[in-house]
Amino acid sequence: MVETLHAVVDFAAPEGGSPLRAAFGAPLRTLVAHTGPQVREVLQAVQAEAEQGRWCVGWVAYEAAPAFDTALQTHPPDGPLAWFGVHAAPAEGAAQVPPPSQDAHATWQFPDDATAFAHDMATLHAAIAAGELYQVNHTAPTTGVLTQGRSWDLFAALRRAQPGGYAAFIDTGAEQVLSLSPELFFDWDGQRLLSRPMKGTAPRGATPAEDATRAQGLRQSAKEQAENVMIVDLIRNDLSRVAEPFSVRVPRLFHLEALPTVWQMTSDVEARTRPGTGLVDVFAALFPCGSVTGAPKVQAMRQIRALEPGPRGVYCGAVGVVRPGSQPGAVAATFNVPIRTVTVRGERLRCGIGSGITADATAVGEWQEWHHKRAFLARASAPFDLLETLALDGGVFRHLAHHLARLARAA
Numbered sequence: 529m530v531e532t533l534h535a536v537v538d539f540a541a542p543e544g545g546s547p548l549r550a551a552f553g554a555p556l557r558t559l560v561a562h563t564g565p566q567v568r569e570v571l572q573a574v575q576a577e578a579e580q581g582r583w584c585v586g587w588v589a590y591e592a593a594p595a596f597d598t599a600l601q602t603h604p605p606d607g608p609l610a611w612f613g614v615h616a617a618p619a620e621g622a623a624q625v626p627p628p629s630q631d632a633h634a635t636w637q638f639p640d641d642a643t644a645f646a647h648d649m650a651t652l653h654a655a656i657a658a659g660e661l662y663q664v665n666h667t668a669p670t671t672g673v674l675t676q677g678r679s680w681d682l683f684a685a686l687r688r689a690q691p692g693g694y695a696a697f698i699d700t701g702a703e704q705v706l707s708l709s710p711e712l713f714f715d716w717d718g719q720r721l722l723s724r725p726m727k728g729t730a731p732r733g734a735t736p737a738e739d740a741t742r743a744q745g746l747r748q749s750a751k752e753q754a755e756n757v758m759i760v761d762l763i764r765n766d767l768s769r770v771a772e773p774f775s776v777r778v779p780r781l782f783h784l785e786a787l788p789t790v791w792q793m794t795s796d797v798e799a800r801t802r803p804g805t806g807l808v809d810v811f812a813a814l815f816p817c818g819s820v821t822g823a824p825k826v827q828a829m830r831q832i833r834a835l836e837p838g839p840r841g842v843y844c845g846a847v848g849v850v851r852p853g854s855q856p857g858a859v860a861a862t863f864n865v866p867i868r869t870v871t872v873r874g875e876r877l878r879c880g881i882g883s884g885i886t887a888d889a890t891a892v893g894e895w896q897e898w899h900h901k902r903a904f905l906a907r908a909s910a911p912f913d914l915l916e917t918l919a920l921d922g923g924v925f926r927h928l929a930h931h932l933a934r935l936a937r938a939a
Contacts, residue, residue, distance in 0.1 A: 533680065535585040535613060536697040537849050538687075539862055542715040542722055548849070548862060552585055555613030558700075559584070562608055567595035568808050570610045575807040577614050578850045578859040585698060586612030587705060587847040587866065588815065590840040596812040599826045603839040611700050612850075632677030632685045633909045634877055638902060639668045646891040648835050655831060656887050663758050664822040664831050666894075667840065667882025670902060679704040679872040682908065686870065689907035690788055694864035696847050704872040707847045708904065709864040710787055711794070713817050716810055718858045721767060721801050725759045725819040726865070727884055728752035728793025731900045732786070736937065743784055743791050751888040753782060756793050758886070762818035762825060763797045769813040771799035789903040807850065807861060817865045820844040822884065842866050843880035868904060879905060914938050 532553050539548040559577075561570040567588070574584045592609040593600035639645070645668075652664050674682060683697045683706040693710035712724040730746035733739030746752055760778060767776050780796040801810070821844075822828030848863030870879045883889075883897045916935055919926040 533697075534699045535615075536683075536695075537585060538695040539849075539864070540692060540694060540712075542712055542724065542862070550583070550618035550849070552583070552613065552615045553619050555615055556582070557614050559586070559610075559612045559614065560608050561592070561595075561610040564592070564595035564609070567592045567609050570612060571808045571811060572806070574612050574614075574850050575859055578852055578861075579857050581852050583615045583617060583852075584612045584850045585615065585696070585848075586610065587698065587842050588811065588845045589842055590816055590820075590845040592845065593816050593829065596815055597826075600816075600829050601833045602829065603833055603836070605841070606839050607703065607841060608700075611698075613698070613700075630677050630681055632681035633675050634672045634682060634905070635675055635909075636670055636672040636877070636879075636902075636905050638670055639881075639898070642891070642895055645895055649885065649889070649891040649894065651835065652831065652885045653887065653889075655827075656885075661827045661831065662823045662886065663755060664828045664885045665820045665844075665882055666832070666885050667820075667836060667844070667880045668898075669838070669843075670879045670881055670905070672877035672879070672905070674872065674875045674877055679706065682706060682870070682872070682877075685908040686904065690868060690904040693787075693868075694848075694862075696849075696864065698847070702873065705842050705847060705866070705869065706872065707842075707864060707866045707869040709847070709867050709869060710785065710792060711817075711819065711865040711867055713846050713848070713863040713865045714810065714814060715862045716801070717860050718853050718855075719800055720798060721770070721810065722796060722798040723763050723767065723814065723817070724794050724796050725756070725763055725817065726785075726792050726794045726867075727756040727759045727819055728782075729883065729897050729900065730791045731896075732789055732791060743786075746791050746793060747782065747784055751886065752793055754888070755884050755886050756782060756795055758823050759818045759884075760795045760797055762823045763814070766814045766818065767797060767799040770801045770805045770809050772802050775800040787904075788907065790900050807859065810861070811846075815846065816844055817846075819884070820865055820867065820882070840880055841878070842871055843869055843878075844882075868901075870905075 535552040591602040591605040698705040711726040776799040846863040
């Protein structure tokens with residue numbers, strides 16, 4: 529049992545096999561960047577620690593982007609640009625993390641100004657029509673208050689609401705990061721580099737038949753496919769900056785993943801990195817992930833800064849773990865794209881929600897998509913019960929098999 533919990537990583541295996549599950553107590557030390565030059569220094573230090581056999585768990589904020597390319601514009605940050613805790617190894621009994629101490633409840637203030645949203649959409653459509661860009665990931669912050677429980681209790685509740693994916697809990701002391709991201713930013717073993725962008729969304733159905741219909745509609749949607757392939761092309765270009773010649777490929781396109789509230793479309797883009805490539809090089813090539821910026825990335829980020837009210841912070845940056853590789857002196861790194869991610873400062877909560885805007889997007893459709901994506905926040909604070917009544921006749925439940933099947937469908 530991990531008594532003093534500072535970090536938990538529960539990442540799905542990118543290509544089958546065993547997931548990456550690890551829990552960590554107090555770090556040996558922390559590596560923190562407050563300025564652009566320090567971001568690169570921190571990532572270099574993280575790689576050096578992993579080469580010496582240690583584990584580093586942390587995050588890089590969206591506003592760290594200019595550290596890798598000054599053309600990538602962001603708002604001034606409102607906190608550290610990068611934070612990593614250094615650990616000798618995962619804690620023993622890492623799978624036995626402390627259970628939540630109580631139910632967590634949060635109240636959320638969701639964005640409700642549809643008129644302002646429609647104005648932003650019109651601005652973006654004008655930029656797209658003028659040929660300035662093809663797609664922009666437009667987002668807004670959702671704020672809330674933790675009214676019952678601790679940050680760890682809320683993380684446990686959010687994991688129940690959105691299981692699987694690439695989940696991480698990180699406590700920096702001043703802030704807790706609760707990431708329930710379903711999206712893989714990159715997985716790198718020192719040679720193979722895999723990115724899995726997520727673009728394309730549809731709500732889940734209320735019945736199995738409706739659910740299947742909505743999944744098929746997403747799979748066949750020309751708009752959603754176009755949105756996905758724009759980002760795939762961007763990431764292919766990003767990967768080529770560190771890839772061996774002719775090694776970039778797309779082994780899987782338009783794959784559907786089922787989340788509790790939405791269907792999401794993902795694609796795989798991978799490459800072999802050139803000898804001598806380091807963690808800083810990988811971040812410089814890929815960060816921020818194209819799925820949360822748009823294409824072309826430079827112009828999309830200019831539009832994001834112009835339309836969004838302030839910094840994104842950890843949201844849309846990267847959260848992950850850098851660890852010893854399979855060979856002595858080698859490193860491995862896995863990071864998510866921290867969407868569906870809540871930051872906690874005291875009792876104050878913050879979670880960004882957004883979507884990709886293309887020429888075919890409509891204000892009504894994107895507004896509904898935001899509603900579907902934020903549903904996991906409400907689910908985390910909502911009780912879940914199913915009530916079934918049935919007749920007991922002569923000691924035998926009447927139509928028991930049908931009742932159980934109905935319960936299974938409802939659950």
